[in-house]
Amino acid sequence: MPTPSWLPWLLGLLTAIGPASVDMYLPAFPAIEASLGAAPGGAQLTLASYFAGLAVGQITQGTVSDRFGRRTPIMVGMMIYALASVGAALSPSIFWLSLFRAVSAFGAAAGMVIPRAVVRDIATGQPAAVMMSQLTLVLGVAPILAPSLGGAILAFADWRWIFWILAAYAVMCGVLVWRLVPDTLPPERRIRLHPGEQLRRYGGILRERTFLSYGAMACFGSFAFFAYLAGSSPVFIRGFDLSPSQFALIFGLCSIGLIANSQVNARILPRYGISKILRTVARLHLCATLTLAVVAFAGLHDLLLVLLPTFVAVSCMGFLNPNTVVGALTHHARHAGSASALMGTAQFMLGAVGGLTVGIFTDGTPRGMAALMLAGSIGLVIADLCRPAR
Numbered sequence: 001m002p003t004p005s006w007l008p009w010l011l012g013l014l015t016a017i018g019p020a021s022v023d024m025y026l027p028a029f030p031a032i033e034a035s036l037g038a039a040p041g042g043a044q045l046t047l048a049s050y051f052a053g054l055a056v057g058q059i060t061q062g063t064v065s066d067r068f069g070r071r072t073p074i075m076v077g078m079m080i081y082a083l084a085s086v087g088a089a090l091s092p093s094i095f096w097l098s099l100f101r102a103v104s105a106f107g108a109a110a111g112m113v114i115p116r117a118v119v120r121d122i123a124t125g126q127p128a129a130v131m132m133s134q135l136t137l138v139l140g141v142a143p144i145l146a147p148s149l150g151g152a153i154l155a156f157a158d159w160r161w162i163f164w165i166l167a168a169y170a171v172m173c174g175v176l177v178w179r180l181v182p183d184t185l186p187p188e189r190r191i192r193l194h195p196g197e198q199l200r201r202y203g204g205i206l207r208e209r210t211f212l213s214y215g216a217m218a219c220f221g222s223f224a225f226f227a228y229l230a231g232s233s234p235v236f237i238r239g240f241d242l243s244p245s246q247f248a249l250i251f252g253l254c255s256i257g258l259i260a261n262s263q264v265n266a267r268i269l270p271r272y273g274i275s276k277i278l279r280t281v282a283r284l285h286l287c288a289t290l291t292l293a294v295v296a297f298a299g300l301h302d303l304l305l306v307l308l309p310t311f312v313a314v315s316c317m318g319f320l321n322p323n324t325v326v327g328a329l330t331h332h333a334r335h336a337g338s339a340s341a342l343m344g345t346a347q348f349m350l351g352a353v354g355g356l357t358v359g360i361f362t363d364g365t366p367r368g369m370a371a372l373m374l375a376g377s378i379g380l381v382i383a384d385l386c387r388p389a390r
Helices: 007-015 017-023 026-036 043-068 071-089 094-122 125-156 160-180 195-206 209-239 244-297 303-328 336-360 367-385
Strands: none
Touching (some): 007 094, 007 125, 017 160, 026 094, 026 125, 071 160, 094 336, 125 160, 195 209, 303 336
8 A cells, every 4th residue: 555645744743743842842941941940051950850751761762663563653652752741841840850851751752762663673774764754844934933932931931831832732642643644563573573673673773784874873973962951051051141042043043944854855866976975974974063062162152163063963963863763674564663763773872871960061152062962973073984885
C-alpha cells in the first residue's frame, strides 16, 4: 500500500514535541529562576533533566515499539507527557520542575524515536533520507514558532502557562495518532525478547561499524547543538541584554537556516549522496564553531560576530540530522526501533552533560557555549574520518 502523502508531516508533528518542549520555555529561564528563587544557571538544570529523561525514554521506547508496534507506544507516551507537563505547570521549586521535566521527556521520547523507526519501516536509502527531510521541515517549524510563542506568553501571562499549552499539544498529538496513524510494524515482524536477548541485540548493533560511525557523527553534532540550546538564552538575554521577544527572533532565524538546509538536502542528495554531503558539512561546522570560539575568547562583545558563526553551525544540522539517521539505520531494518533508540539515547546523554556543563560556565559571555560547541564539532569531524567508505 502506498504511503499517504500526509504521513511524513504528521510524523514531523509528533517529533516536534521534543524541540517544542525545549524551545518554548528557553525565553522564560530568567523568569523561572526569579519565580522559584533559583540561582543564575539554575534553569539549565531543568533542561539537563529533560535531556536525561529523553535518554532513558528513547532506549525504552525503541524496544517497546519493536515488541508492541509503533502506534500504541506513541499514544501512551503522549499521555505521560501531558500529565507530567501539568505537574511542571504546578511545580513549587526548581527540584520539582526538574523532576516533572524528566518524566515528561520520558513520554516525549516516544514521539521522537518511534517516527524515525516508522520511516525505516516504509523506506530506505535516498527515499528515506528525503522523507526524513520532510520530517525535519515540520520539526524545524517548532524552533521558529516555539520561542516566539513562549515570549508572547511571558508578555501577557506567567511562565507556567507554557507548560499548560504543551500539555494540550500532547493531547492533540495522541488523538491524531489514534485517529490517523497506521501501524507500520505488522504483528509477524514484531520481536519478543527477554532482557538478556535485548542486551545482546544492542551489543550486535554497537559492533556494527556503519552504525557506530554515523551514530557518533549524530551524537557529536547533537552535543554542539545542545550546547547552543542550553547556552543561547543566557548569552543573548543576559550577555547582550536582549528581551525574550528579541531572543526569540534570533533563535527563529537560526532555525530557519536549519529548515532551509534540510530541504536543500533533499534536493541535492540524488546528485551528491549522503557520504559526500556529510563530509563537507562536518568541515563547515568545524570552521563555524572555531570562529565562534575565537570571537568569544578574544572578548569581542559584538552581537553580529557571535550570531553569524552560531547561525552557520546551527544551519548545518539541517544536513546532519537526516543523513546521519539514515546512515546509522541502513543495516538494521529488522530492529530499527532498537537502533534508533540507541542512537537517541547516546545523543541525549551527551545533551544532559552539555546542559549541566553550560549551566556551570554561565557567566553572561559566549565562552562556555562556544567551547562546548567547538568540542562537539571536533568530535564530529573525527567520527566522519572513521566512517567506512560507501
